[in-house]
Amino acid sequence: MSKELVTVHNPTGHKPVAPDLPAAPRLASLRGKFMGILYNEKPGGDILLSRLEQHLSEAFGLGGSLWVVKHPGGRVTEEMLRKLLDKCDFVLNGLGD
16 A cells, blocks of 8 residues: 555635534433534435434434535535524534535
């Protein structure tokens, strides 16, 4: 196996800043929990996420779900994050293609 050095360049012209955050605490159970689904409109992603939503709901007795949809090339807005934070106990972030 080759061990080549790979350099990744950021085409946006600025260095992204990622906060150093701890992982969220694990939920003891999904029963009755409200699931958020962040979907970026990539082809096939809605099918996958819909099936996951149905499976998780049936298997674990979820209390409901909320879909937040963003444009594939766009950023997640503060408003989108606020909806998820205010209404959901956990979030699936998925894409397709």
